Amino acid sequence: xxxxxxxxxxxxxxxxxxxxxxxxxxxxxxxxxxxxxxxxxxxxxxxxxxxxxxxxxxxxxxxxxxxxxxxxxxxxxxxxxxxxxxxxxxxxxxxxxxxxxxxxxxxxxxxxxxxxxxxxxxxxxxxxxxxxxxxxxxxxxxxxxxxxxxxxxxxxxxxxxxxxxxxxxxxxxxxxxxxxxxxxxxxxxxxxxxxxxxxxxxxxxxxxxxxxxxxxxxxxxxxxxxxxxxxxxxxxxxxxxxxxxxxxxxxxxxxxxxxxxxxxxxxxxxxxxxxxxxxxxxxxxxxxxxxxxxxxxxxxxxxxxxxxxxxxxxxxxxxxxxxxxxxxxxxxxxxxxxxxxxxxxxxxxxxxxxxxxxxxxxxxxxxxxxxxxxxxxxxxxxxxxxxxxxxxxxxxxxxxxxxxxxxxxxxxxxxxxxxxxxxxxxxxxxxxxxxxxxxxxxxxxxxxxxxxxxxxxxxxxxxx
Amino acid sequence: xxxxxxxxxxxxxxxxxxxxxxxxxxxxxxxxxxxxxxxxxxxxxxxxxxxxxxxxxxxxxxxxxxxxxxxxxxxxxxxxxxxxxxxxxxxxxxxxxxxxxxxxxxxxxxxxxxxxxxxxxxxxxxxxxxxxxxxxxxxxxxxxxxxxxxxxxxxxxxxxxxxxxxxxxxxxxxxxxxxxxxxxxxxxxxxxxxxxxxxxxxxxxxxxxxxxxxxxxxxxxxxxxxxxxxxxxxxxxxxxxxxxxxxxxxxxxxxxxxxxxxxxxxxxxxxxxxxxxxxxxxxxxxxxxxxxxxxxxxxxxxxxxxxxxxxxxxxxxxxxxxxxxxxxxxxxxxxxxxxxxxxxxxxxxxxxxxxxxxxxxxxxxxxxxxxxxxxxxxxxxxxxxxxxxxxxxxxxxxxxxxxxxxxxxxxxxxxxxxxxxxxxxxxxxxxxxxxxxxxxxxxxxxxxxxxxxxxxxxxxxxxx
Numbered sequence: 020x021x022x023x024x025x026x027x028x029x030x031x032x033x034x035x036x037x038x039x040x041x042x043x044x045x046x047x048x049x050x051x052x053x054x055x056x057x058x059x060x061x062x063x064x065x066x067x068x069x070x071x072x073x074x075x076x077x078x079x080x081x082x083x084x085x086x087x088x089x090x091x092x093x094x095x096x097x098x099x100x101x102x103x104x105x106x107x108x109x110x111x112x113x114x115x116x117x118x119x120x121x122x123x124x125x126x127x128x129x130x131x132x133x134x135x136x137x138x139x140x141x142x143x144x145x146x147x148x149x150x151x152x153x154x155x156x157x158x159x160x161x162x163x164x165x166x167x168x169x170x171x172x173x174x175x176x177x178x179x180x181x182x183x184x185x186x187x188x189x190x191x192x193x194x195x196x197x198x199x200x201x202x203x204x205x206x207x208x209x210x211x212x213x214x215x216x217x218x219x220x221x222x223x224x225x226x227x228x229x230x231x232x233x234x235x236x237x238x239x240x241x242x243x244x245x246x247x248x249x250x251x252x253x254x255x256x257x258x259x260x261x262x263x264x265x266x267x268x269x270x271x272x273x274x275x276x277x278x279x280x281x282x283x284x285x286x287x288x289x290x291x292x293x294x295x296x297x298x299x300x301x302x303x304x305x306x307x308x309x310x311x312x313x314x315x316x317x318x319x320x321x322x323x324x325x326x327x328x329x330x331x332x333x334x335x336x337x338x339x340x341x342x343x344x345x346x347x348x349x350x351x352x353x354x355x356x357x358x359x360x361x362x363x364x365x366x367x368x369x370x371x372x373x374x375x376x377x378x379x380x381x382x383x384x385x386x387x388x389x390x391x392x393x394x395x396x397x398x399x400x401x402x403x404x405x406x407x408x409x410x411x412x413x414x415x416x417x418x419x420x421x422x423x424x425x426x427x428x429x430x431x432x433x434x435x436x437x438x439x440x441x442x443x444x445x446x447x448x449x450x451x452x453x454x455x456x457x458x459x460x461x462x463x464x465x466x467x468x469x470x471x472x473x474x475x476x477x478x479x480x481x482x483x
Numbered sequence: 484x485x486x487x488x489x490x491x492x493x494x495x496x497x498x499x500x501x502x503x504x505x506x507x508x509x510x511x512x513x514x515x516x517x518x519x520x521x522x523x524x525x526x527x528x529x530x531x532x533x534x535x536x537x538x539x540x541x542x543x544x545x546x547x548x549x550x551x552x553x554x555x556x557x558x559x560x561x562x563x564x565x566x567x568x569x570x571x572x573x574x575x576x577x578x579x580x581x582x583x584x585x586x587x588x589x590x591x592x593x594x595x596x597x598x599x600x601x602x603x604x605x606x607x608x609x610x611x612x613x614x615x616x617x618x619x620x621x622x623x624x625x626x627x628x629x630x631x632x633x634x635x636x637x638x639x640x641x642x643x644x645x646x647x648x649x650x651x652x653x654x655x656x657x658x659x660x661x662x663x664x665x666x667x668x669x670x671x672x673x674x675x676x677x678x679x680x681x682x683x684x685x686x687x688x689x690x691x692x693x694x695x696x697x698x699x700x701x702x703x704x705x706x707x708x709x710x711x712x713x714x715x716x717x718x719x720x721x722x723x724x725x726x727x728x729x730x731x732x733x734x735x736x737x738x739x740x741x742x743x744x745x746x747x748x749x750x751x752x753x754x755x756x757x758x759x760x761x762x763x764x765x766x767x768x769x770x771x772x773x774x775x776x777x778x779x780x781x782x783x784x785x786x787x788x789x790x791x792x793x794x795x796x797x798x799x800x801x802x803x804x805x806x807x808x809x810x811x812x813x814x815x816x817x818x819x820x821x822x823x824x825x826x827x828x829x830x831x832x833x834x835x836x837x838x839x840x841x842x843x844x845x846x847x848x849x850x851x852x853x854x855x856x857x858x859x860x861x862x863x864x865x866x867x868x869x870x871x872x873x874x875x876x877x878x879x880x881x882x883x884x885x886x887x888x889x890x891x892x893x894x895x896x897x898x899x900x901x902x903x904x905x906x907x908x909x910x911x912x913x914x915x916x917x918x919x920x921x922x923x924x925x926x927x928x929x930x931x932x933x934x935x936x937x938x939x940x941x942x943x944x945x946x947x
Contacts, residue, residue, distance in 0.1 A: 046844050122839065126831075183794020185840065185870065189898050196901030234794055262797035265804035274831040275793035300802060300924035301795060301898070329739035330647020330698055331765060333726035338764060340729035367590075367738040375586065376649065380510050406649065434653050434765070437660030442906035460764035 021243065022213065027221040030116040030148065031159040031203045033091030034063060037083045037114070039105045040097035040121075041066030043074045048096045048120060048167065053077075055165035059172060062163075065090065067105075083108045090114045092164075094156060099123035102152065106138045110145030117142060119152035120184075125209040126153055126274055135211035142212065154208025155184035158191055160201060161227070168192040175200015177312060178228035180218040182207060183262070183275070186234040186301070194305060198450035199312055202227040216244050223251035230255055230311050232304060236262040236272035245289050252294030253479050256472050258307045259295045261286055294475035296468050303464065306456060310465035313452040314428035316473035321345045322466060323398035324371035325388045326459075327378035327406035331434065332371035335404060335459030342467035346370050353395040360387040370398075382407045382415050389419030393426055400466050401429040404459055408435035408444040413451055420453075428469050430462035431455045485707070486677065491685040494580040494612065495623040495667045497555035498527060501547045501578070503569045504561035504585075505530030507538045512560045512584060512631065517541075519629035523636060526627075529554065531569075547572045554578045556628075558620060563587035566616065570602045574609030581606060583616035584648075589673040590617055590738055599675035606676065618672025619648035622655055624665060625691070632656040639664015641776060642692035644682040646671060647726065647739070650698040650765070658769060662914035663776055666691040680708050687715035694719055694775050696768060700726040700736035709753050716758030717943050720936050722771045723759045725750055758939035760932050767928065770920060774929035777916040778892035780937035785809045786930060787862035788835035789852045790923075791842035791870035795898065796835035799868060799923030806931035810834050817859040824851040834862075846871045846879050853883030857890055864930050865893040868923055872899035872908040877915055884917075892933050894926035895919045 038056065042049030049068070053075050056064050065086045066079040073079055080086050083093055083105070093114045095105045102121050109117050119138075124131040135152065142149050150156060158166040160174045170191035177199060181187035184206040191204050202225060205218045215235050222228045231251065238244035251257055263272035264283040290297040296311070298304040322344050326332030336346050349357070349370050357368045361384055367373040372392075374384050385405060392401055405412050416431060431448060433441045433455055441457045448455035456462040502520065506513030513532070517539055520528050529550045530543040537543055544550050547557055547569070557578045559569045566585050573581050583602075588595040599616065606613050614620060622630040624638045634655035641663060645651035648670040655668050666689060669682050679699050686692045695715065702708035715721055727736035728747035754761040760775070762768040786808050790796030800810050813821070813834050821832045825848055831837040836856075838848050849869060856865055869876050880895060895912060897905045897919055905921045912919035920926040 048840075048844075181794070183792060183797075185792030185898075186794045189792070189870075193898075193901045196903060236794070236797060260798060262794055262801065265801045267804055267810045268797050268801035271793075271797045271800050271831070271833070271835050271837070274833065275797055275837060299805075300798060300922050302922035302924065305902075328647060328649030328653070329735075330645070330650045330700070330726055333647075333700060333732050333735045333739055334724060334764060336735050337726065337729045337732035340731055341763075346731045367735070369735070369738065371735050373735070373739060376512075380512075406653075434649075434657075437657045438769075439660060439903070439906045439910060442903045446903060458764050458766035460766065 021220055022217045024221055024224040027217065029091065030150070031157060031164070032162045033164065035065065035088060035091050036061065036063065037065045037067050037086060037090045037093040039067040039083060039093055039095045041068050041074050041079060043071070051167050052094065052096060052165070055167060055169065058169065059163040059165040063088070083112050083114065086112070092116050092118065094118045094120065096120045103134065103138055106141055110141050110147050113145060114147055116148045116150065118150045118154065118156035120155060122153040124152045125211065135209060139212045149212035150205065151208040152211060154206040155188050156206060158201065158204040166191060166204065170195040170201065173200045174202060176202055176227065176229040177308065178202045178222035178225060178231045179204035179233070180207065180215050180222060180231065181234040182210070182215055182236050183234050184208060186260070190232065190304065194308060197309070197446045199308065210239065214239050216240065216247055219251065220247050223247065223254065228255070231257045232308055233257060233259045234262060235259060236275065245293060248289070248293035248295050252475065256311050257295050258298055258304055258311065259290065260298050260301065260304050261290070294472060296472055306461050306465045307468050309449055310428065310430060310454045310469050313449070314454050314469060315425050316476065317399040317428050317470050319399040320470045321347050321397060321399045322402050323349070323392045323395060324402045325374065325385065325392065326371050326404035327374050327376065328404060328434065329367070329373045329375065331404050331459055332373050335402060335432070335463060336371050338460040338463040339402070342463055344463065344467055344470065347397055349395055350397050353391060356391045357388065360384070360391060379406050382411065386415045386419035389416070389429070390421055398427070400427050400470070402432070402459070402462050402466060403429065404432045404434065406435055408433050408440055409447070412444065413447055413453070416448070416453055417451060428466060429453065430466050432459045432462045433457060485684055486681045488685055488688040491681065493555065494614070495621060495628070496626045497628065499529065499552060499555050500525065500527065501529045501531050501550060501554045501557040503531040503547060503557055503559045505532050505538050505543060507535065515631050516558065516560060516629070519631060519633065522633065523627040523629045527552070547576050547578065556580050556582065558582045558584065560584045567598065567602055570605055574605050574611050577609060578611055580612045580614065582614045582618065582620035584619060586617040588616045589675065599673060603676045613676035614669065615672040616675060618670040619652050620670060622665065622668040630655060630668065634659040634665065637664045638666060640666055640691065640693040641772065642666045642686035642689060642695045643668035643697070644671065644679050644686060644695065645698040646674070646679055646700050647698050648672060650724070654696065654768065658772060661773070661910045663772065674703065678703050680704065680711055683715065684711050687711065687718065692719070695721045696772055697721060697723045698726060699723060700739065709757060712753070712757035712759050716939065720775050721759050722762055722768055722775065723754065724762050724765065724768050725754070758936060760936055770925050770929045771932050773913055774892065774894060774918045774933050777913070778918050778933060779889050780940065781863040781892050781934050783863040784934045785811050785861060785863045786866050787813070787856045787859060788866045789838065789849065789856065790835050790868035791838050791840065792868060792898065793831070793837045793839065795868050795923055796837050799866060799896070799927060800835050802924040802927040803866070806927055808927065808931055808934060811861055813859055814861050817855060820855045821852065824855060840870070843870050846875065850879045850883035853880070853893070854885055857884070862891070864891050864934070866896070866923070866926050866930060867893065868896045868898065870899055872897050872904055873911070876908065877911055877917070880912070880917055881915060892930060893917065894930050896923045896926045897921060
């Protein structure tokens with residue numbers, strides 16, 4: 020039984036919110052969220068705490084029922100044993116949706132599960148939906164709804180649904196530091212009521228969301244998830260990290276969110292059939308996100324490699340081939356154009372194009388190579404290994420991309436200045452919509468994922 | 484036919500050096516190296532350039548033969564056609580070793596190969612050895628011999644041999660930014676005379692080198708390389724990135740350094756049999772280097788995972804299992820100790836140990852968990868996923884490690900503050916000899932490599 024877009028959309032756009040368990044004491048989650056709501060500029064916030072009359076300058080209420088205005092969303096961040104009474108109050112108050120961050124429920128066993136069922140029963144009587152418990156709730160920058168970590172106020176086009184609170188929270192923080200904006204993010208925790216599939220369906224229909232990132236340990240209804248994932252993937256990419264693919268991981272997942280992780284082999288099949296972009300680690304999720312958020316889909320799997328360092332060009336070629344990509348020869352016309360534009364000594368005019376360390380002395384060769392290869396018909400995407408960084412690299416790349424930047428996906432590897440300098444340069448390039456990586460193999464993997472997803476979409480369109 | 488330690492050692496310890504093709508003009512390699520020699524504080528440097536009388540305040544000579552003192556090492560950085568005459572001059576002068584950075588030789592075809600043979604013939608007549616051509620030469624911080632990039636003046640225990648100049652040059656720069664020091668690094672380019680196996684043998688015997696990093700596209704003498712690699716691996720780890728494992732990569736390697744990359748399958752076998760630590764990308768080389776440079780070898784493959792975020796603990800467990808590591812249950816004694824020391828709500832006292840987001844509020848739980856698990860007999864190594872960073876994380880880790888830091892390898896994943904902040908924190912931790920990574924899967928991979936190498940060593944000792 021699914022939920023509709025219209026049912027869920029108001030949850031991400033509350034006009035007023037109560038923070039039940041609000042606190043002024045540093046170190047408390049009730050204080051962290053007070054600070055974050057204020058920082059985001061959320062207007063109608065009502066702190067609830069029976070022992071306080073005012074928190075950080077805002078009037079506090081003993082109970083949600085004492086608030087003299089309608090409350091669209093309540094966040095319950097109290098100790099476990101105070102949650103059920105707070106849910107009752109919310110239902111009586113007519114709150115539309117409740118986020119429960121508190122843990123100690125279904126993930127601890129049957130008694131906790133029973134408590135969850137009771138909460139849901141009470142909430143439903145009042146027409147109220149529950150997100151959580153054991154989650155970090157909702158980040159909706161256009162409505163100024165914050166996560167505990169600071170992912171910024173800017174909206175974007177990436178939606179997140181996660182059974183891990185930290186995954187959603189840290190992902191939005193980490194990616195936002197690199198210039199990626201989010202439409203909304205939701206951590207659904209133990210899924211006592213609303214589950215990951217509900218939110219996946221919502222984000223699939225959400226016009227503000229063009230790309231979805233998900234962390235899942237299990238799906239309550241496997242068939243429904245399968246159908247949803249396939250249907251959404253036809254319209255927008257879903258990048259998924261599946262937790263609990265091994266027996267030991269699945270056991271850990273059970274005590275993490277109480278979810279049944281299901282067999283790794285069955286999930287492998289589901290991921291293949293649905294067009295889902297399957298990532299194997301948190302870092303790979305970010306790598307895919309960077310490529311999918313700013314690059315077009317390739318028309319085929321043929322990569323043109325432009326490398327300053329020859330050895331790294333060799334290894335990156337190996338990495339592409341290992342991922343099922345092709346590194347084919349350039350056409351005679353392109354070879355002729357490259358030969359006219361490039362220095363000859365020490366380099367090599369072929370694919371991978373070895374610019375040699377002449378690229379350090381005259382980095383303009385990167386721009387020339389990129390603009391020539393964007394027009395090469397034997398090549399569907401570009402992988403550039405740069406030995407310069409900073410604004411110099413950005414400007415040269417933008418010059419090379421010219422108006423053709425949207426024609427073929429481009430992934431850039433930065434090898435200049437050392438790891439800290441590279442981390443800064445990656446942010447700089449992403450903010451100019453250039454997908455950048457610290458390693459050729461990671462740039463290759465991101466291109467491979469773009470190419471696999473493009474093939475899924477073509478296969479679907481071919482079948483229509 | 485091998486070379487002996489005594490033959491090669493003087494090359495890394497020249498008392499005087501001539502820079503043939505030295506220049507004062509910015510952008511020229513002859514200028515870059517002048518700057519670098521001066522910056523390193525190399526004393527007896529003789530610039531050679533027929534058109535200059537003085538370069539950057541140092542007297543220049545028309546030819547190496549005009550230098551009024553013995554010259555131990557000559558670096559030839561001239562255009563291709565000026566190399567052979569310079570080699571002749573060096574041989575006549577009695578120079579002991581020549582580094583030729585210039586390219587345009589064997590990697591361009593038969594004519595270039597012929598030129599290389601002629602250079603070697605002439606050099607050998609004068610008792611002189613050649614490194615290169617088409618290389619960046621030698622970095623030997625204890626002798627103040629620089630690479631073109633600035634990897635610093637501090638000596639360390641890591642030796643590098645590379646058929647890619649950029650690999651050696653950028654690796655030493657990137658790792659030195661994270662606090663890793665090098666004994667010596669050599670880029671051997673086209674290997675007209677001395678080859679990677681010669682230098683591998685040298686570093687294997689070098690008492691200053693405790694750990695070797697190598698980039699190779701091919702071995703001139705496969706049998707010799709196989710025997711050497713196996714023999715050295717018994718004493719010190721060799722981390723190797725093999726370029727040209729695919730047909731397309733091998734073709735690129737041929738035009739990069741003229742080397743024959745050999746079949747990928749044969750190399751796979753060699754890497755397995757020799758105990759070599761095989762890395763698949765530049766980043767993986769660095770990741771392995773960080774673990775091998777500061778962590779002890781594990782006694783088995785059992786990992787204890789300590790994670791703040793539950794979902795990341797689940798994924799990291801999956802990653803460990805996927806790499807052939809084990810994540811076994813803790814012993815009853817350890818469970819009891821953990822239960823006494825840890826908060827209960829929202830976390831989980833098992834392996835992976837889920838500290839929950841309580842670890843954000845009270846990060847001391849990391850120190851407690853680490854010190855307890857260092858004493859757990861069911862666990863051979865630790866993987867910690869931290870949600871705090873900076874000096875706070877460093878101090879807590881050092882407290883947890885206490886005197887037991889050398890007992891078991893520990894790899895830390897930092898997920899705090901975003902990518903740029905993490906890059907800085909990794910450097911901070913490495914400088915305190917703590918191996919740190921931005922992703923759980925990469926920390927797991929580094930531990931897997933430590934464990935595989937430890938098994939190779941135990942197998943060898945068992946066979947004795």
